[in-house]
Amino acid sequence: MNRFSSLLNSLILTPSRNSKIKLLKDYFDVLDINRAYALSILCNQLTFQFIKPSKLREVVYKKVDKNLFDFSYDYVGDLAETISLIWPKSSKYKSQSLSSLIEKIKKLKKNQISTEFSKILDQLSNNERWTLIKICTGGLRIGVSERIVKTALAEKFDKSLNEIEEIWHGLNFPYDNLFKWLKNEAKKPKIDFKNLFHPMMLAHPIDEEKDFANLNPLDFHAEYKWDGIRVQLMVSKSGISLYSRNGEDISNAFPDIIENVKGEAVIDGELLVGKNFKPSKFNDLQQRLNRKKPTADLIKKFPAFIRAYDILFYNGDDLRKLNLVRRKVYLKKFYSSFKNNKIDLSQIIKFSNWKELEKYKNNNLNHLNEGLMIKLKSSEYIPGRKKGFWYKWKKNPKYVDAILMYAQRGHGKRSSFYSDYTFGIWQNKELVPIGKAYSGYTDKDLLIIDKFIRNNTINKFGPVREVKREIILEIAFDDIFKSTRHKSGVAMRFPRIHRIRWDKSIKEVITLEEFKKEFKV
């Protein structure tokens, strides 16, 4: 347990991705029984439904004065951390392995928790207590994604990340087949692929200067990129499921789709809402995504459908090694095999040169396409983001000039700079914030703005600095929506700093009213 809790402690405090990977690799140096427990915890696959925060409070109130605990919890703001710190020192420390501890807890009966869990906490160090409570309540929040863990395993055992990704969703605790294969003691685990979530193939943003010069337009076709969410639909006789991009099962939220498709296939597509295959704004989809179980009214108001991009399996056959053009043929076959109003096909755009394609990119299909996907016709379906196959080419952004109002220090490599900016425009002679951005600028601009902020702070609110109204930022953004959550009544999609407008004065910045009018909010 000590070794694993030290790992988590280091992971939470280590900002850099590479250092995190190194820590994980070091941990997987020792492949004893604990490895499986560690892996399932790190990838959020181990949960104890019956140990609820309220139960934990009960346990702690028996050891510590309730008021003193509540004062402390208010101050710390994290249950696991408060309990681990406030727990009275005890002389019962016992070194025990992660695996035996987890097994002990799995076997606890509901009515034993109050007494037994307390005994267990007595036997642990401060850091181990923190770890155990985090495991029990789920959601470690230590800044480690499943992908980082897989990357560490791949690097450690000299396998390709793709291979791990591919079998990942077919693996189960205690992952014996995985570890044997990693150690080259067995072949790659055989997985029943048909009924599994398959990690998706992702695209790289295109570099207009470099890529277009090197790529032959005739090798590619394009499709519109839609502003919904990427999904995988699995249709088979044994059941139908819908997965989000990271493999989360969202079937229950979309019964209108699940109940209306048939056949046997695995489809990759975009989940959208709208009537007669006419997509409406992302905000509408959001209404559906927020609900675990939608009401009939909501379904009627925002019916969902899938715009199919690709097919991975058809009638039991794995199509992923076929090229895209052939897969599209199968996709069409699947589509034509039954009449439905839930799936349509993503349109294929043919073109002979990049200039011609650009017209499609900026084509305004009711605002709703985000740009284009450019796909190599000969590409197999490869999980992850491999270079050279699929590209995304986003629409030209929209722009607005706004005044820098507040700044905050950034994270990671920008940690010592003021790099997170809140900007605003005029409303009744006062400034109202319209957004926040922390990217887009050049390193040189960042230095200039950072210096300005240090020398022109007029107010401090904790980590936030209010600055003299002087700097005009040209903000690029993808789209804009109505919002009831923000004072300005608008919310931007992906705002970023395009450049500093030295040539403009703050008086020339537009008003909120003009802004809303210009972008038809």
Next chain:
Amino acid sequence: MDFINHQLFIKDINVHIDPILPKKIAIITHAHADHARYGHDEVIATKQTIDIMKIRYGENCAKKYTILRYGQKHQIKGYQFTLYPAGHILGSAQVLIEHNNHRLVVTGDYKVGKDETCKNFKFIKCDTLITEATFGLPIYQHPEPKEEIKKLLNSVKKNKNKCHIVGAYALGKAQRVMNLLRQNDYNDTIYVHGSLEKICKYYKSQKINIGPFEKVSSKDKNFYLGKIIIAPPSALKDRWSRRFNNPIICMASGWMTIKQRAKQRGVELPLVISDHSDWNELLETIKKSRARNVLVTHGQEDALVYFCKKNNLSSKPLSIQGRNDEENE
């Protein structure tokens, strides 16, 4: 106890303890900036506190200085003052005030734990205790500082191609970290931020074992690989720290108890080394003072006041302006 008000002011004789603004007579518990200010007519303090004030604010930062040794009695009209070690930093003192058969102690900042860089805390019996409560929550149970410093030494050993920058308050904590390193047989030169140099020299002159140190001056980014650098916490966030290649950011502070706080501040190696009492030391001090009346100043007052009341002591918080900031020394 009615003779002293919530600002630690004794109106009767016009004496303040640790006043924020310039006053006629100021008794200064220790030289940290939130307690020792510039511009009083008369400062009453230990010699070391006065020395450090002069180093920080200049020779003329007060018009008159009255030096008190620990235990030496000082009478002002019907009030008798005695300073006792507070164990916080070099020169730090508690103030015992005796008046009309009432004994009142103002602890100032203090810690009960051992520290080679200053005289250690002395428990004093009194009727009224005015205690600080920087770490006045039961979540604060400071570990052994010697064990904490080993974390730093292990990391230095393990990461020879990196440099360790330790954030520590310029006065007191920085020198304590240096001393703890020496206690653990670390003999290399320790590199310090420019703002620490004078204070380190003063500690050395007072025969405090902080070992060899040098001001950070090399322009070579790689010069500091494998070395330990000590800087005030503010410099960690600043561009100053960009001069080092491959730094591991460390911080020596009681605040490092809470992982999320350490993470928020970008600290990779938190060292829980505090110059303030933890919860149990606060309780011990209250108990041993046998005071019936406990007033709680800056920090987390609520929990401590609650605890005192629960134990049938009369207690209330005293809020002293200007001392509520977590970032203070």
